[in-house]
Amino acid sequence: MQRVRVRFAPSPTGYLHVGGARTALFNWLFARHYGGDFILRIEDTDLVRSTEESVQAIFDGLTWLGLDWDEGPGKDGDHGPYYQTERLEIYRRYAQELIDKGRAYYCYCSPEELDQRRKELLAAGQAPRYDRKCLGLSAAEVERYKAEGRVPVIRFKAAEVGRTIVDDLVRGKVVFENEVVDDFVIVKSDGMPTYNFAVVVDDHLMEISHVIRGEDHLSNTPKQIQLYEALGWEVPQFAHISMILGPDKTKLSKRHGATSVIQYKDDGYLPEALLNYLALLGWSYNATDNLFTKEQLIEYFTLDGVSKNPAVFDYAKLQWMNGVYIRQTSVERLTDLCRPFLEQAGLITRDLSPAELARLTKIVAEMQTRLKTLNEIADLTSYFFTDVEYDEQALKNLRSELAPQVLERLAADLEGMPEFTQAALEAEFAKLMEEFDVKLGKLIHPVRAAVTGRAVSPGIYETLLLIGRDEVLKRLRAGAAKAKELLAE
RNA sequence: GCCCCCAUCGUCUAGAGGCCUAGGACACCGCCCUUUCACGGCGGCGGCAGCGGUUCGAAUCCGCUUGGGGGUACCA
Numbered sequence: 001m002q003r004v005r006v007r008f009a010p011s012p013t014g015y016l017h018v019g020g021a022r023t024a025l026f027n028w029l030f031a032r033h034y035g036g037d038f039i040l041r042i043e044d045t046d047l048v049r050s051t052e053e054s055v056q057a058i059f060d061g062l063t064w065l066g067l068d069w070d071e072g073p074g075k076d077g078d079h080g081p082y083y084q085t086e087r088l089e090i091y092r093r094y095a096q097e098l099i100d101k102g103r104a105y106y107c108y109c110s111p112e113e114l115d116q117r118r119k120e121l122l123a124a125g126q127a128p129r130y131d132r133k134c135l136g137l138s139a140a141e142v143e144r145y146k147a148e149g150r151v152p153v154i155r156f157k158a159a160e161v162g163r164t165i166v167d168d169l170v171r172g173k174v175v176f177e178n179e180v181v182d183d184f185v186i187v188k189s190d191g192m193p194t195y196n197f198a199v200v201v202d203d204h205l206m207e208i209s210h211v212i213r214g215e216d217h218l219s220n221t222p223k224q225i226q227l228y229e230a231l232g233w234e235v236p237q238f239a240h241i242s243m244i245l246g247p248d249k250t251k252l253s254k255r256h257g258a259t260s261v262i263q264y265k266d267d268g269y270l271p272e273a274l275l276n277y278l279a280l281l282g283w284s285y286n287a288t289d290n291l292f293t294k295e296q297l298i299e300y301f302t303l304d305g306v307s308k309n310p311a312v313f314d315y316a317k318l319q320w321m322n323g324v325y326i327r328q329t330s331v332e333r334l335t336d337l338c339r340p341f342l343e344q345a346g347l348i349t350r351d352l353s354p355a356e357l358a359r360l361t362k363i364v365a366e367m368q369t370r371l372k373t374l375n376e377i378a379d380l381t382s383y384f385f386t387d388v389e390y391d392e393q394a395l396k397n398l399r400s401e402l403a404p405q406v407l408e409r410l411a412a413d414l415e416g417m418p419e420f421t422q423a424a425l426e427a428e429f430a431k432l433m434e435e436f437d438v439k440l441g442k443l444i445h446p447v448r449a450a451v452t453g454r455a456v457s458p459g460i461y462e463t464l465l466l467i468g469r470d471e472v473l474k475r476l477r478a479g480a481a482k483a484k485e486l487l488a489e
Numbered sequence: 490g491c492c493c494c495c496a497u498c499g500u501c502u503a504g505a506g507g508c509c510u511a512g513g514a515c516a517c518c519g520c521c522c523u524u525u526c527a528c529g530g531c532g533g534c535g536g537c538a539g540c541g542g543u544u545c546g547a548a549u550c551c552g553c554u555u556g557g558g559g560g561u562a563c564c565a
Contacts, residue, residue: 009565010565011564011565013564013565043565045564045565046564046565048564049564049565107563111562111563114562114563115562118561118562121490122490122491123490124490125490125491126490126491127490127491127492127561128490128491128561129491129561153563166493171493171494171495174493174494175493176492176493177492180491180492180493180561181492181561182561184562185562185563187563188563189563190563192563194562194563194564194565195564195565196565198565199565214559215493215494215495215558215559216558216559216560216565217559217560217565218493218494218559218560219492219493219494219559219560219561220560220561220565221493222493240494242494242495242558242559243558243559245557245558247499247500249557249558250557250558251558251559277501280501280502280514281501282501284501284502284503286503286513287502287503287504287512287513287514288503288512288513288514289513289514290501290502290513290514290515291514307501307502308494308495308496309494309495309496309502309558310494310495310496310557310558310559311500311501311502312499312500312501313500313501314500314501314515314516316500316515316516317500317501317514317515317516318515319515320514320515320516321515323527323528327528367527368527368528369526369527369528369529370526370527370528371527380526393525397525429524439524440524441523441524441525442524443524444524444525445524445525447524448524448525454525454526455525455526456525456526456527457525457526458525458526458527459524459525460524460525461524
């Protein structure tokens with residue numbers, strides 16, 4: 001078997017989309033599995049839509065996911081350059097070769113004219129294919145067009161009979177009648193190659209062995225195969241993976257939720273979680289496993305496991321998986337990951353003293369089983385850093401005859417306690433349980449409400465300890481006052 | 490319009506003619522654990538799009554219908 005060389009070839013016209021990331025991932029896994037090369041190529045021939053920021057977004061997204069490339073921008077190999085706009089001379093050469101071979105020709109039809117004729121054909125119920133008006137242009141006609149100031153495109157002279165078969169690794173043999181492919185443009189009037197042309201030239205010159213890409217490219221493949229054949233080149237292996245859909249089964253887009261890889265980072269997803277989830281969209285290893293490390297994915301990934309049906313992006317499952325990875329990671333790393341979110345919420349500062357960091361780490365540890373995404377950390381832990389604000393449920397838990405008594409009594413006892421420890425707290429609550437003759441829960445609910453302003457928090461002892469004695473006393477007394485106030489109403 | 494792809498629980502999927510009274514995961518619903526919320530454990534709900542074939546036997550093969558997706562650009 002020849003050396004495996006695959007590529008991810010995005011066009012830099014926006015952020016890195018999760019669909020693109022999934023294509024990159026499959027290519028990357030394929031390369032790593034077979035010990036081949038993963039190449040990154042930037043398809044920036046659309047001068048209008050391509051931007052520098054988008055190129056950076058692609059780098060950032062891939063890097064965040066840990067998808068490193070063996071050749072590409074910033075990593076020169078023997079097959080560069082890796083930006084198509086830097087390869088124009090190459091495309092020009094092969095376009096000329098096709099013209100010389102009689103397999104391509106200049107076309108002076110304007111977009112407006114083409115559009116009109118296309119509409120006419122459509123209206124007549126016919127396939128909207130190019131009518132070859134410019135195929136046999138005489139020298140005089142060419143001169144006339146030039147005099148009119150027309151700038152030509154170059155069209156490929158497609159086969160008119162027979163059929164082109166795409167032998168696809170995931171879909172099997174797909175047959176296209178050649179009569180359905182018309183003389184498509186290979187070089188635009190601005191001198192840029194079109195996608196179908198550049199992709200063939202580059203994939204050949206870069207010695208790509210397998211073209212793994214989205215299913216939206218399947219219909220273009222016969223054009224590309226005809227180009228390979230006209231140029232006398234070997235056709236690579238194709239594998240078209242299905243699309244990623246939104247919950248309404250249409251192509252995934254912004255209105256379905258986040259589609260940008262970096263958006264997931266900003267929303268508090270771990271890269272390994274997104275990676276794992278993406279791997280499962282359209283690929284599976286066996287009937288039972290869902291969780292895979294990157295190493296396992298590399299070991300298990302083959303095209304056999306790729307399914308043909310489109311996959312709906314399931315935010316709920318991604319979220320569950322993110323929770324799994326949050327629980328799996330170390331508290332230290334989790335703390336580091338949470339810090340930017342807490343900083344952004346204004347709950348902590350960028351620089352923390354060792355004591356502050358130690359406390360933060362304990363707080364994060366308490367949240368580890370409660371987080372689905374990192375960005376939840378701020379809301380879940382705000383009362384550890386700021387004054388309490390009672391929410392509705394907390395107010396309810398405070399509104400009882402027992403509450404003020406319990407809170408005041410507890411405050412008094414805690415103040416005089418020799419040690420503020422979990423054991424001491426447990427003993428104290430046990431004592432109060434007897435004194436007030438109530439179950440533990442009856443005690444805890446108002447205390448939690450007073451101390452956190454919430455009905456939900458970590459275990460009460462852990463919470464009290466993390467808030468600290470002085471602050472606890474303050475909050476208990478404030479809570480007692482609030483409770484009385486509520487009763488008076 | 491024409492061409493191509495796809496079709497198993499709500500979702501991702503296992504299933505490559507008898508192992509399927511269709512398995513797993515997420516979601517959902519119960520129960521257990523429990524000071525709340527999570528986590529965890531246990532259980533439940535729920536599907537082979539329809540119709541015709543082929544076969545002793547079909548989720549699995551074939552055809553049609555229906556539904557969804559993609560392409561049909563001087564976008565990629």
